[in-house]
Structures are given as structure tokens and as C-alpha cells.
Amino acid sequence: MVNAPFSQDQEVVTMFKRMWKSRSGYLFILPKYILFTIFVLIPIIWSFFVSFQEYRIFGTEWVGLRNFQDAFQDDLFWVAVGNTLRYAAVVMPSTVIIALILATLIHPLRRGAQTFFRASFYLPTVASSVVIAMVWRWIFQTRYGIANYFLGLVGIEPINWLHSSAWALKSVIIMAVLTPPGVGIILYLAAMGSIPEDLYEAARIDGANRFVQWWRITLPLLKPTTLYLMIVSTIGSFQVFDQVMLMTQGGPGYATTTIVHRIYNVAFRDFQFGYAGAMSMLLFVAIITLAFVQSKLVSSDVEFKG
Amino acid sequence: MLKNMKASQVGLGLIYLVLIIWAVISLIPLYWVFTTSIQQPEEVQIMPPRFIPSVISQYLPLKMSGQTERAQELVNGALESYRLLFQKTRISRWFLNSLMISLTATAGILFLDSMAAFSFAKKQFPGRDFLFWIMVGTMTIPGQVLLVPLFMVVRELGVVNTPWAILLPQLSMVFGVFLLRQFMLTVPSELMEAARIDGASEFGIYWRVMLPLAKPGLATLGILTFTSSWNSFLWPLIAVQKSEWFTLPVGLKTLQDQNLVNYGLLMSGAAVAAIPMIIVFLSFQQYFVKGLTLGGVKG
Known part of the structure; x- marks a missing residue:
């Protein structure tokens, strides 16, 4: 017992010796870690304080939970939540399902055809969301847009897409659904390629047709990819901003205001940092909760070596 | 039959x-x-x-x-x-801004991340795993959630309205460290040992042994970084309010605000922003595929 402090000292000394001996290890990570600390870690820690404060021209004031109360009592916040939920409820599942269908159709094709279709479906993902949103604003133009032109060919009256509160959010959703899920297709194709061929052979011998094979072998083995895509596209659709900003600016009225659009306006137009920080916090909690629930629902009980 | x-x-x-x-x-x-x-x-x-x-x-x-x-x-x-x-517009200036920022971000990310990944993958030092998991843990936090505190940090540093405000947060992203570490773990350590016995310095081992072997990983990360930097919109919109430092996507937005109905003009601007990405994608297609599958699920 008497020796304890001494041996502890010695431990500290040997610890430092070990650290000094492996100093090159620290030096290699140092530049990245400095940037990471300043621009990722500090904002994360700061975000906890921001949401409990109010920012005025002269200094800040600690306001406890008031920013969160404000959010819950703010009609506009709930409008934004509602719009975001409606958007995510359509876009998230359709992204995953369309990616699954297209990958299933592409996978049996020859190599050249696979590459061609993969490229065609990924190309719109490569172009900036700003470019895609700008052209869809033009496509949805009421008088000269090609959306109404095509509808006119089948005898449907022109729709006032972006300037009516009935259609504005639907327009943004239609754009998101019609922009092919390039990432999902690539991930599904990669996962399908790594499923061992002998599984299908065994199923064929047992007399299973193509659809049964797909339903009983492919689909279950794609579960990890499906789960990953569900979570990623949930996170993505909860953060929808670019499209709304460029196509409708959140309007008409507040018909297409989403959560991130609201955060942007509150923070960088009204300069209410505390309130925007509180909404960001709520958004984060919502996303994490959803990701957790999804991973519980689609628990991947399948394991296979790819 | x-x-x-x-x-x-x-x-x-x-x-x-x-x-x-x-x-x-x-x-x-x-x-x-x-x-x-x-x-x-x-x-x-x-x-x-x-x-x-x-x-x-x-x-x-x-x-x-x-x-x-x-x-x-x-x-x-x-x-x-x-x-x-x-x-009539400053599109060529915005194009150069975007090009300069994206290229710098790509070069910087490749250098910083490969050094960090090398250390995390191949070196032994106290606290290594802890430091690595802190980094990877933050990857679960979506960027949009941190806009306000990030803006305050950037403002404290006094770089708002300069290209640094766009560049520095991009250089701090950790995805590349994770991706390259995965890649470098597969490089056999014997190669490095051999170089060490031959008297190579630690930096020499990183530069002459590891980097050449990690080339496919670097190419993948480089392309993903370049595209995401070129296309990023929300943060540059916040970080820079002076038109001389706009990037292309932000410039296009103001172009649209000022010319709501001149669709010919707007689409030519959109084309200028899209063409480089289409060229990059068509020439390096396989790296996009590799990057997505490496960074996504492990199947």
C-alpha cells in the first residue's frame, strides 16, 4: 500500500515513455485531428450550449429550455415537420424499392449492358442537386414546361405545379422519386454480385422458379444493404433542403417549408441562433430515433460470407 | 426446352x-x-x-x-x-472558385487523410483506438444538424466570406480516414518492415511504401471528394455572402433569383456546372462504384 503512489508514478512515466517512443504515430494524425477538433468536435459540443441560449446583439443569455418550448409552440415548426414527414414517407420507401427493382432487372444482363444502365441511372446523381432542381423548376413551369405538355398529350389539364399549395410539395416529391437512386442501385448490384452462385443452383435443383429464388434467397441476403439504404435515405430525406430552396423557396406560403429550410431561415435570415440550434437538436434526435427503430425492425439475422 | x-x-x-x-x-x-x-x-x-x-x-x-x-x-x-x-454574369469567376476550392479540398483531403489512416492502420500508440472511434463516431451526426455551431466557429475564426470558410470544414470531414484505413489494413505489414530494416524513415515508409500501394483507394477518395465538394450547396450558401467568392451552385441560385424566367440563360449556367461532373464520372466510373461499396455496407 505504501508503495502505491510510487508505482503509479512509475506507470505514468512508462506510459509517457511509450507515448514518446511512438510519437510518429501521433504526428501522422495530428494535422487531421486539429482540423477535426476545430470544425467537427467543437461544433458538436457547442451545439449543446447553443440551443439553451438566446443570442442578442450584446452578448448571450441562458434561457434553459425556452428555445425548445418555442419550437413546440411554433406553428411554422410543425408545418415544416409535417412537410418533411410527408416528403420522407414517400421518398424513403420509393428510393429503396426503385433501387431494388432496377438492380434486380440490371443484374442478369451482360457486363456491357450492366455498365451502360448503371451509368445512365447514376448520371443524374452526379450532377449537382442544384442543377437538377433548376431544370425541374423549368420542367414544372405552368405554360411552357414539358410536364404539362406531356400531360396535355394524354388530355390532362395543365397543373399549376410550383405555385399552388396543393401541388408544390407533390412536385418536389415527384422530382425526388423520378430522380433515379444511383447510389442504391450500385450498392444493390454489388451485394447481388457477392451472393454465392451455388445457393441458386441448389434452389434450381429443388425446382424453385426465378421469382421464388429472388424472394427466398436474394431478398433475405440483401437485408444489410436494404437496411443501410433505408437509414441513409431517411437521413437524406429528413434533411431535404437544396431542392426546396431552388424550386419553391419553401412556398407558396409555407407549403414546402421543410425542417432544414426552416432552420436555415431562422438562423441565417432572422439570426435566432438559439432557436435554430434547438430545432437542429430535435431534428438530430428524430433522425437517430428513426435509424434505431429501423435497425430493430429490419434486424439482419442473416449472415453470409461474401 | x-x-x-x-x-x-x-x-x-x-x-x-x-x-x-x-x-x-x-x-x-x-x-x-x-x-x-x-x-x-x-x-x-x-x-x-x-x-x-x-x-x-x-x-x-x-x-x-x-x-x-x-x-x-x-x-x-x-x-x-x-x-x-x-x-453579363460572374460565372467564370464562380467556375474558377469552385474549381480552386474543389481541387484544394481534394489534394488536402488525400494528404491529411492518408497520413491519419496510415497511422491508425499500421502504427501502435497508446489511445489509438480511442482516438479513431471518436472520429468514426461523429460520422453518424448529419452535417445539417451542426450548421449553426459550425457557423459560429467559422465566424470566431474571422474567415466568413473567404474561401477558407468553405474549404476548412470540407478538409475536416472524416469519411476519408475511415475509407483509407479500411484499405490500408489489407496492405501486408512485412513490406513496411522491410523498408524499415533498409533504414527508411517513418515518413519515407508512408510516402514511398504505403502511398503507392494505396493508389486505388486514393483515387476513389479523390473522386468522391471532388464531386461532393463541387456540388455542395447549403454550407457554401451560408459561409459566403460576397458574390466574388460564390461557388457555382451558390452562383446559380443567385442567377435564378435575378433571372426567374430566362430559362435559356439558367440552363446554360446549369450546363456549365454539370459538364465537369459528367466528364469526371464518365472517365472514372469504376472509382465511384468502388468508393460507394467500400464506404457503405460491408457485405
Whole structure:
């Protein structure tokens, strides 16, 4: 017992010796870690304080939970939540399902055809969301847009897409659904390629047709990819901003205001940092909760070596 | 047997049909960007829309029939939007800003992340795993959630309205460290030992042994970084309010705010932003695939 402090000292000394001996290890990570600390870690820690404060021209004031109360009592916040939920409820599942269908159709094709279709479906993902949103604003133009032109060919009256509160959010959703899920297709194709061929052979011998094979072998083995895509596209659709900003600016009225659009306006137009920080916090909690629930629902009980 | 063959060929035909229709729908928006941008100013807003711009459909016939002047007029008309774009807006400045920021971000990320990944993958030091998991743990936090505190940090540093405000947060992203570490773990350590016995310094081992072996990983990360930097919109919109430091996406937004109905002009701007990405994608397609599958699920 008497020796304890001494041996502890010695431990500290040997610890430092070990650290000094492996100093090159620290030096290699140092530049990245400095940037990471300043621009990722500090904002994360700061975000906890921001949401409990109010920012005025002269200094800040600690306001406890008031920013969160404000959010819950703010009609506009709930409008934004509602719009975001409606958007995510359509876009998230359709992204995953369309990616699954297209990958299933592409996978049996020859190599050249696979590459061609993969490229065609990924190309719109490569172009900036700003470019895609700008052209869809033009496509949805009421008088000269090609959306109404095509509808006119089948005898449907022109729709006032972006300037009516009935259609504005639907327009943004239609754009998101019609922009092919390039990432999902690539991930599904990669996962399908790594499923061992002998599984299908065994199923064929047992007399299973193509659809049964797909339903009983492919689909279950794609579960990890499906789960990953569900979570990623949930996170993505909860953060929808670019499209709304460029196509409708959140309007008409507040018909297409989403959560991130609201955060942007509150923070960088009204300069209410505390309130925007509180909404960001709520958004984060919502996303994490959803990701957790999804991973519980689609628990991947399948394991296979790819 | 024969019947089966026929059925499967019909099936294959159907698959192609569905895929082709879907691909056409997917590519119409990009096609419409380029088409609108080279339409004659008076043929942009007409009904029915002209899906093949007159410069494409009429240039050769006019030229063949000897109407060289008319043909030249068509070409001038087709380039009118671009002329307006480059003369009346700061698009070339924004293009250079975007190019400079994306290239710097890519070079910086490759250097910083490969050093960090090398250390995390191949070196032993106290606290290594802890430091690594802190980094990876933050990857679960979506960027949009941190806009406000990040803005406050950038403002404290006094770099708002400079390219640094856009660049520094991009250089701090940790995805690349994670990706390259995965890649470097597969490089056998014996190669490094051999170099060490030959008297190479630690930096020499990183530079001469690890980097050449990690080239495919670096290429993948480089391309992903370049595209995401080029296309990023929300943060540059917040970080920079002076038009001299706008990036292309932010510049396009202000262009749209000022020219709400000049779709020829807007689409030519959109084309300028899209073309570099399309070229990068078509030339490095396999790296996109590799990057997504490496960074995504491990299957």
C-alpha cells in the first residue's frame, strides 16, 4: 500500500515513455485531428450550449429550455415537420424499392449492358442537386414546361405545379422519386454480385422458379444493404433542403417549408441562433430515433460470407 | 426446352424495355438542360416544346443547300445564352472558385487523410483506438444538424466570406480516414518492415511504401471528394455572402433569383456546372462504384 503512489508514478512515466517512443504515430494524425477538433468536435459540443441560449446583439443569455418550448409552440415548426414527414414517407420507401427493382432487372444482363444502365441511372446523381432542381423548376413551369405538355398529350389539364399549395410539395416529391437512386442501385448490384452462385443452383435443383429464388434467397441476403439504404435515405430525406430552396423557396406560403429550410431561415435570415440550434437538436434526435427503430425492425439475422 | 428459351428471351426483351424507358425518364432532365441551353432565344418558351433544337436539326440541311448565312445565324442564336452568361454574369469567376476550392479540398483531403489512416492502420500508440472511434463516431451526426455551431466557429475564426470558410470544414470531414484505413489494413505489414530494416524513415515508409500501394483507394477518395465538394450547396450558401467568392451552385441560385424566367440563360449556367461532373464520372466510373461499396455496407 505504501508503495502505491510510487508505482503509479512509475506507470505514468512508462506510459509517457511509450507515448514518446511512438510519437510518429501521433504526428501522422495530428494535422487531421486539429482540423477535426476545430470544425467537427467543437461544433458538436457547442451545439449543446447553443440551443439553451438566446443570442442578442450584446452578448448571450441562458434561457434553459425556452428555445425548445418555442419550437413546440411554433406553428411554422410543425408545418415544416409535417412537410418533411410527408416528403420522407414517400421518398424513403420509393428510393429503396426503385433501387431494388432496377438492380434486380440490371443484374442478369451482360457486363456491357450492366455498365451502360448503371451509368445512365447514376448520371443524374452526379450532377449537382442544384442543377437538377433548376431544370425541374423549368420542367414544372405552368405554360411552357414539358410536364404539362406531356400531360396535355394524354388530355390532362395543365397543373399549376410550383405555385399552388396543393401541388408544390407533390412536385418536389415527384422530382425526388423520378430522380433515379444511383447510389442504391450500385450498392444493390454489388451485394447481388457477392451472393454465392451455388445457393441458386441448389434452389434450381429443388425446382424453385426465378421469382421464388429472388424472394427466398436474394431478398433475405440483401437485408444489410436494404437496411443501410433505408437509414441513409431517411437521413437524406429528413434533411431535404437544396431542392426546396431552388424550386419553391419553401412556398407558396409555407407549403414546402421543410425542417432544414426552416432552420436555415431562422438562423441565417432572422439570426435566432438559439432557436435554430434547438430545432437542429430535435431534428438530430428524430433522425437517430428513426435509424434505431429501423435497425430493430429490419434486424439482419442473416449472415453470409461474401 | 425450345419453349423455355423463347420465354426467357421474351423476358429479357421486357427487362430491356422497362430499363430503357426508365433510363430515358431519368435522363430527360439532363437532356433538357443542354437542349434548352442551345435553343434559339425565341424557341425556348414555345408550345409545343422543341425537343431537338433547331441548330441541330437545321444546321446541316441549311449548309448543304448553300444557305451558309442562315446556318451561321442559327449557331449564333444557339450560343446566345452562353454569350449572355459569360458576359453579363460572374460565372467564370464562380467556375474558377469552385474549381480552386474543389481541387484544394481534394489534394488536402488525400494528404491529411492518408497520413491519419496510415497511422491508425499500421502504427501502435497508446489511445489509438480511442482516438479513431471518436472520429468514426461523429460520422453518424448529419452535417445539417451542426450548421449553426459550425457557423459560429467559422465566424470566431474571422474567415466568413473567404474561401477558407468553405474549404476548412470540407478538409475536416472524416469519411476519408475511415475509407483509407479500411484499405490500408489489407496492405501486408512485412513490406513496411522491410523498408524499415533498409533504414527508411517513418515518413519515407508512408510516402514511398504505403502511398503507392494505396493508389486505388486514393483515387476513389479523390473522386468522391471532388464531386461532393463541387456540388455542395447549403454550407457554401451560408459561409459566403460576397458574390466574388460564390461557388457555382451558390452562383446559380443567385442567377435564378435575378433571372426567374430566362430559362435559356439558367440552363446554360446549369450546363456549365454539370459538364465537369459528367466528364469526371464518365472517365472514372469504376472509382465511384468502388468508393460507394467500400464506404457503405460491408457485405
